[in-house]
Amino acid sequence: MRNKKIILSLIGIIATGILLFILGNVLDTYKIRILNLCGIYIILGLSMNLINGFTGLFSLGHAGFMAIGAYTVAILTMSVPMKELNFFMKPMVPFLANLEWSFFPALIMAGLISALVGFLIGAPVLKLTDDYLAIATLGFSEIIRVVFINIQSITNGALGLKGIPSNTNLWWSWGTAVFTIIFIGLLMEGSYGKAFKAIREDEIAARSMGIDLFKHKVMSFTIGSFFAGVGGGLLAALLGTIDPTMFKFALTFNILLIVVLGGMGNIKGTVISAIVITIAMEALRFLDESINLGFMTIQGIPGMRMVIFSIILMLVVIFKKDGLLKSNLKDVRRNYAKNR
């Protein structure tokens, strides 16, 4: 059974690799960029699903952690002259201005700093229950953004950073995505994952079974923040420019959309919905912009795209209702009845 699973996973990875290699050679730059975004959104969707779907903590702070990751990668990988060019309003802190790391350590650092912040935030906030937690994490992500606007000598404030080396390619984004899938898959198979799910199903029951609620919640939150930071870092290196307005609540909303449509606590679903939604977001971009058909111009309506996506989200929520959270309890009960 286990061997079969490993072999299947290996085949899956190799197939993905071959597919990426072919697509990388066939597609044009714009489509490759979308493919990269798909990989990044898989990472982000899974990291939010770990916190919200698997552990049942309702966190809305993803944009904040992504901002931390994105800025870390940007600041660490940008070349020294580029930094001087960016920081014309206020010079950068000399310690950071002279740094120039390569991409991989910068990406790891992005994850680590994000995880550290997640740990520091999580330790006090995770004592709160569902909706308070949602609003507190949302608050923290807003605070992170406000701080980034104000510490001009580190982040260049509201002007943002331009000319970040575009290190993200298909191998980086999809490699990290595959790593994330495997990591979270293994995590959820192991005892930690079982504890996370137990907390989601019933906190009091989990506590009486000897599961340390606080420790596991903080752990899930910290791991989730790590991957959010890595995803943010990859995003920064894909886009080349970042500024604090990018990391508003709308970004968290996109990821939440992926998680809800893919199924809370469902890895496969998240991967599929990340790809579908990323492509749909790009494909429906025409709704916001006007299209020129040669003989006539169809006026686009800005905002229409997100109207559609919010309607989709609400329809899914209303029609799926209780099925939104993938609960294993039913399967377990059925198996128990069968084996008795």
Next chain:
Amino acid sequence: MNILQHITNGISLGSLYALIAIGYTMVYGILRLINFAHGDIFMLGAYITYYGVLFTPIPWWIVFILAAVVTGIIGLLLEKLAYKPLRGSPRITILISAIGASFFLENLGIVVFGGRPKAFPTPDVFNKVINIRGVSTGLVTFIIPIVTVLLLIALTYFITKTKTGMAMRALSKDYETASLMGININRIISITFFIGSFLAAVGGIMWGIKFPQLMPLMGVMPGLKCFIAAVIGGIGNITGAVIGGFILGLGEILLVALLPGLTGYRDAFAFVLLILILLIKPTGLMGEKIAEKV
């Protein structure tokens, strides 16, 4: 600018926050739901007034009242469409629906009203500058707290003295038992949403008079801040929401006035306050402790 001037401004901003926070607290009290779309209802109130004043021949004060009523009805419909089908589902599900509704209204605002800011058509009466003991400010700064206090008195009367108000309190004390006592839950919830949205619209109109620039996303920040005000005061408690609103409004203005170096952090102030309150006294200033039931 003296300190009295700042306090006047703070009280006026605080009254606006209080009006919006009441809507949050009433809904949460009954449904245990953060109505994320409440800030966007506030935005709709301001925009409906804008179109009413500019494009209808109706006198402005009637438009103000009508706009608040229409917004109240929109709030009621929002509950029917987005929250009612989910009654009894896990709280996270309803919360996601609320976030979806909020996003829907914001983007619908961009589609319908356009992304560009619009200037609120303030009636001339409000622009009069008055001067009391060296505090000179627009008349509106004084009108806002007066309107707020009047509405609060009316609301308190409604909740403590009428039958519907009593039913409302019963629902927020114990939803299940109240429903067994023959209270028409759907009606009470509709009324709650109507009142909350009505007050938010009044807040939106006065916000438009004080800060005459309308944007489809204008409700996001005040919405979040007013929810925080409701939490600070103890969510579910109307007096608490008002106190929370005043603490937040005064605190924000005084922070900027006394520590100009922190002006950029103005929007973060509310969130810092929220996290402090949640850590020190999670039930808020006036909230009651609810025991965890198995």
